[in-house]
Amino acid sequence: MTRLTIRHETRYLYERPVGFGRHRLLLRPRDSHATRVVEASMSFSMPAATRWVYDALGNCVCLMTPEGRSEALTIISRLTIERFPAPLAPLAIDNPHTAMPIVYDRGDRTILAPFVDPATDDPNGMLLDWVRAQAGGTYEPALDFLQRLNRYIHQHFDYRERDEEGTQTPAFTVTMGSGTCRDFAWLMVEALRRLGYAARFVTGYLYSPRHSSVRGAGATHAWCEVFLPGLGWMEFDPTNGLAESAALIPVAVSRTPEEATPIGGMILGDPGKSELSIHVDVRPAGAPADPA
Template identity: 25%
Template structure:
């Protein structure tokens, strides 16, 4: 039962003060059988009241408003979390029985959204792969594992080759990307095989065997395995998500799981700084936040998706 201490710093710097910043955060870790939140502290610029609610996918979501003028917004999330080793599916049930169990649940509200796949230029190739490997004649567990291994083997982990505007077509053609790209491709492939799959946002706590994706938020897939439940598959590391994967949110795609979203008034230029630190010991040091050193990287009157900038931060930290 390892204990991890995770510090996630998000800071927006603006060229001029903004007002009425309405924000939504998914920075509260999931608290369940496999991960127990021992403590969680959020520190936000101007100390606004953070109201929380549970969304449709059972994620805890926080919202807050900063109405007064501010030229920066810092959000610091500090987590102490205890994770537990998972017992993996025994996979002894009859193959047909398992596929029938999935079919019987396809209209369930907690399954329906995770069966819809998106057609893209590689769709025919994926269907051919499923047929060639006879995946529908294997158990859903084995089929999902084979698809995870396929993505890991056939896609190269290359930082900076994709961005927030990269499509499934782009990633399929490049056969390369980072954790979000691997996750998006694998999620579609698993769904095309007839197995429910959902997007997971969180953190990875590196080990000797698993290291890709550290230094920023991580992403992986959860596949629905009959008579077991949701099983995490990390195509970036070709691993079953276990005690070293800490989950923040789940959903149909990245938009359902993005750590920070928001809008504000006034047209300004903005920069974003993101840093994630993971440790097995508690640090007594105060989280280090850089000063407002605006460099003029973008112009927008609302926050961009975190995905592109998180990828950029990840690239800088891993170079």
Template identity: 40%
Template sequence: MVSRTELLVSESAMTVFSVHHKTTYRYKRPIRPGLHQLLFRPRDSFDQRLLDCHLKVVPEPAEVRWIHDVFGNCLTLVDFGLKCELLEFETFIRLEHTPENAPDFRIEDYARSHPFSYSEDESPDLAAYIRRHHPQDIGVEEWLEKFLRKDTGRPTGQLLMTLNEAIAEGFSYKRRISSGTQLPGETLRNQQGTCRDFALLMMEAARALGFAARFVTGYVYVPTRDGPIRLGGGSTHAWCQIYVPGSGWVEFDPTNGIVGNRDLIRIGVARTPGQAIPLSGSYWGDAEDELGMEVEVNVKTDGDSTAWAAVAG
């Protein structure tokens, strides 16, 4: 007898994705690189299974080691012993990816209508994700009032999808070379931002409504040859997860209006955007020694000949 679970898996179209990511730093004169941290290796899960993973670093590192951070993400720590004028990190991952049947996610009876309270068993572990991280941004509440009526119950799934769509349809995506994430209030004032900005805005809006939310960093597949254009391609991508009783952590990509994991390759999760930076590090030298950074990201499916996309900084 074939179980219902087996039927659901067989009906889902599994895809094999490969991601080639190269980051290059150039300097006027030799500098000494300090410790660098990479977040590029995805964790195996029921919806994605890692098949292959490689890292190439120039110059040759003095030490490479792997650890798990407080969220269970796999971090790569790279240290150097030589000076250099060029610093390059090249990563490759290949994985099986199974899209979920979203937005048809299940919700426990007690949480079908908002507002609701998480169960006593889950509340202590979700508390840090429910707490507002930018409570001074009162603009978030004002924005929510535009399409949510106070003291009125609403289906939980519909509410979350409304938030996701409101950002996807009401804000303009604009790539920003500088690092960091805009405060939610700044994104609301500008009516534009990057994928990281939109993810943080949705997280803070969801937290203002009592939901647990966390930040996700990864990649988005851009199926330009056979489907709608996805924003955020050509570099790393960011979105968020909301904890829904009965379905667990559900993916919401407010940049593209995606609900569920379709076309999204999850690398790491964190409580704040600053805890999920794909590559960070330092060097000994003068600030004016830095000539710039180049990022090349290629996300493709098996048999796809998608070209490299370059971002110069």
């Protein structure tokens, strides 16, 4: 078990004072057998009304509405969590459905249907051709294929940070051969759906003792979860080639990247020029924190 502290600061600066509508914050993990929230707090740079709810996927959502007008809004989330390692050891898979092509039983299919149906268009079949080429067409345990695809994206696509919001289409990521963690996660999700897998988009944090050793540390991170019969939802991070890693700290799951935005909301009035800065610090509990 590893105890970690997470400090996530988001700061908005505006040229002119603005009012604020309701904001939707996905910043708190839900307790599970793999993650236990020990302490959690949230602070804002101005008075705000808050209400906590669970969304349809069980994500913890804070609905926050700032009160008044301001030229700046700062949101700081502080967490102490316990993360229980779940290394992906060799598994003896006796269920023949956990092989390609993947087959879900009737009960699972009903629940998983939204995560099997692709959410993006592929008018020229480029994405389908690409993922079929990776699958090869020979009999292979599904878990072996997923690990192989996860490693392939990590090894053959160039990681590039991008400050602009939004996610590339999977076909565009294949064409460019580069992207951010959210682009790679979305590519894997949508590619697997075209082969009949149930896959969903995950956002959270990435713990690395040395930020230079992994891609995406020091910011929010994104990866992919895939449902396998008898094994359940399994984590794959194509940005770093990780699978079922304790370094991945999930906060929210969704069908599309837009539904898993850590902070979303609206402002009222003309802000003029605006600036956004995000800083995430993940470290062992008790270790000195970076200066804010």
